[in-house]
Amino acid sequence: MRVLIFILANILLTSGNLDKVQHERDKLFNEELQMMIGSDIELSDSEIKANEVIMDLKNEELEHGFLHPGNFNVSKHFFEYKESVKKTKLYQLIKNMPKGAVLHAHDTAVLGPDYILSLTYWKDLFVCFDGDDINLLFSRNVPNTTCGTEWQLMRDARFSSGNVEKFDADLKQHFSLVIDNPEEVYTDINTVWSIFQSLFGVIGPVVTYKPVWEQYFYDTLKALREDGVMYFEVRSVLPQLYDLDGVTYDSVATAESYKKVVDQFMVDYPDFFGAKLIYAPLRLVEKKTVKEYLEIAREIKRRMPGFLAGFDLVGQEDLGRPLKSFMSELVEASKEFDLFLHAGETNWSGLSSDENLYDAIALGTKRIGHGYSIIKHPVLMREIKKKDIALEVNVVSNSVLKLVSDVRNHPLAAMLALDLPVVLSSDDPGLWEAEPLSHDFYVAFVGVASKHADLRVLKKLALNSLYYSTYPNKDKLVHDFQIRWTKFIDSVVRDKW
Numbered sequence: 001m002r003v004l005i006f007i008l009a010n011i012l013l014t015s016g017n018l019d020k021v022q023h024e025r026d027k028l029f030n031e032e033l034q035m036m037i038g039s040d041i042e043l044s045d046s047e048i049k050a051n052e053v054i055m056d057l058k059n060e061e062l063e064h065g066f067l068h069p070g071n072f073n074v075s076k077h078f079f080e081y082k083e084s085v086k087k088t089k090l091y092q093l094i095k096n097m098p099k100g101a102v103l104h105a106h107d108t109a110v111l112g113p114d115y116i117l118s119l120t121y122w123k124d125l126f127v128c129f130d131g132d133d134i135n136l137l138f139s140r141n142v143p144n145t146t147c148g149t150e151w152q153l154m155r156d157a158r159f160s161s162g163n164v165e166k167f168d169a170d171l172k173q174h175f176s177l178v179i180d181n182p183e184e185v186y187t188d189i190n191t192v193w194s195i196f197q198s199l200f201g202v203i204g205p206v207v208t209y210k211p212v213w214e215q216y217f218y219d220t221l222k223a224l225r226e227d228g229v230m231y232f233e234v235r236s237v238l239p240q241l242y243d244l245d246g247v248t249y250d251s252v253a254t255a256e257s258y259k260k261v262v263d264q265f266m267v268d269y270p271d272f273f274g275a276k277l278i279y280a281p282l283r284l285v286e287k288k289t290v291k292e293y294l295e296i297a298r299e300i301k302r303r304m305p306g307f308l309a310g311f312d313l314v315g316q317e318d319l320g321r322p323l324k325s326f327m328s329e330l331v332e333a334s335k336e337f338d339l340f341l342h343a344g345e346t347n348w349s350g351l352s353s354d355e356n357l358y359d360a361i362a363l364g365t366k367r368i369g370h371g372y373s374i375i376k377h378p379v380l381m382r383e384i385k386k387k388d389i390a391l392e393v394n395v396v397s398n399s400v401l402k403l404v405s406d407v408r409n410h411p412l413a414a415m416l417a418l419d420l421p422v423v424l425s426s427d428d429p430g431l432w433e434a435e436p437l438s439h440d441f442y443v444a445f446v447g448v449a450s451k452h453a454d455l456r457v458l459k460k461l462a463l464n465s466l467y468y469s470t471y472p473n474k475d476k477l478v479h480d481f482q483i484r485w486t487k488f489i490d491s492v493v494r495d496k497w
């Protein structure tokens with residue numbers, strides 16, 4: 001009898017403990033769920049139905065990946081899966097989803113190599129092959145600049161090659177970072193950055209021909225619109241443009257070209273909300289050059305008030321000058337312009353590129369370009385939350401440019417879990433043959449965010465991109481977004497995907 005009572009008491013005690021642990025576990029789980037970005041969003045009845053469709057698709061991919069990690073696409077190199085994921089239902093659904101604004105992308109790197117290749121069919125383009133390098137230039141006459149071999153018309157070079165298809169395939173390779181063996185060739189961050197930057201050098205003379213420049217930007221806006229984007233804040237170094245007679249146009253004229261294109265685009269596509277400019281010249285310069293940059297920014301602001309969103313500096317942070325070396329210039333700048341500074345796009349902790357984060361925040365930056373390393377700085381994370389400074393996160397860029405090889409380890413996972421102010425963007429999608437924004441949303445949703453991150457996270461990220469933009473009439477922007485969103489939700493529920 002005593003033994004029986006003892007056993008019964010033990011069973012009761014164990015089940016009591018089990019309940020307690022279970023309860024504690026559920027409490028912790030729910031606390032985290034309620035902390036996650038988007039948890040403040042209440043889904044409507046239709047959204048709940050659409051969420052079921054979306055989460056079924058997502059869970060299918062994750063559960064398959066969990067059982068067969070070797071098949072989990074987004075944990076591999078982006079070049080390996082960028083085309084195959086486009087065929088998945090979830091990708092197509094995300095492609096159709098209104099995604100708000102692109103707030104972090106560099107102008108001449110949005111469209112891919114096929115588009116640049118199509119530009120080489122324009123007349124008056126000359127080419128000069130120089131070993132493995134290639135020089136391109138539009139000109140009325142044969143260019144007189146020196147070159148390893150001879151300048152010839154692209155048209156002649158193409159047709160005298162005897163194999164136009166091969167000629168074009170070889171040419172296209174000069175406009176893209178995509179190769180078959182990235183792990184072998186892009187061995188470290190400096191190597192991949194040096195090749196990445198050399199692409200701008202090749203593409204530059206093609207796109208800075210003034211008529212091409214305007215066409216490229218027009219087609220960029222079109223591509224963004226087709227990818228579910230309604231507004232764009234474009235970063236540009238504002239290079240000098242040129243025409244067939246070798247006449248050059250300064251940075252202010254380059255900005256004017258952009259303004260003209262945006263105005264025309266808005267007439268042609270009145271459902272688009274336009275674009276603003278973040279003047280973002282190169283950071284690897286002397287102090288006096290930064291002073292000149294600011295003069296240019298002032299002139300743009302004077303001539304086109306409302307078009308200039310603000311100022312930034314670009315280039316690889318590990319090798320470029322840190323923000324603190326331009327502190328007095330940037331303090332001046334912060335009084336006149338909104339700052340949108342690249343900072344913390346690095347794997348280092350406590351080195352100059354990482355510490356750019358302190359300077360950017362102290363300078364009052366409105367948003368931070370990347371902020372990849374902020375996850376190592378509890379005080380800075382607290383500060384951006386308090387001051388409502390958004391992080392412009394570019395997951396695919398960070399993986400291609402070698403900050404992270406498996407995106408499941410991207411700090412965005414923690415940023416979302418901590419509900420930091422985040423906007424998703426795409427940086428230079430054309431150079432790695434990504435779509436303007438869809439790949440980044442897909443990879444973030446499937447590869448980075450928690451399995452429990454649902455439609456609310458997607459909606460919040462889209463809404464954040466509007467909220468943290470500098471668009472003057474945000475109510476109108478959000479109202480229009482809601483109409484598009486409702487249509488999208490209805491289509492998901494109706495078509496079941």
Ligand SMILES: [Zn+2]
Nearest residue numbers: 106342369427
């Ligand atoms: Zn960038």
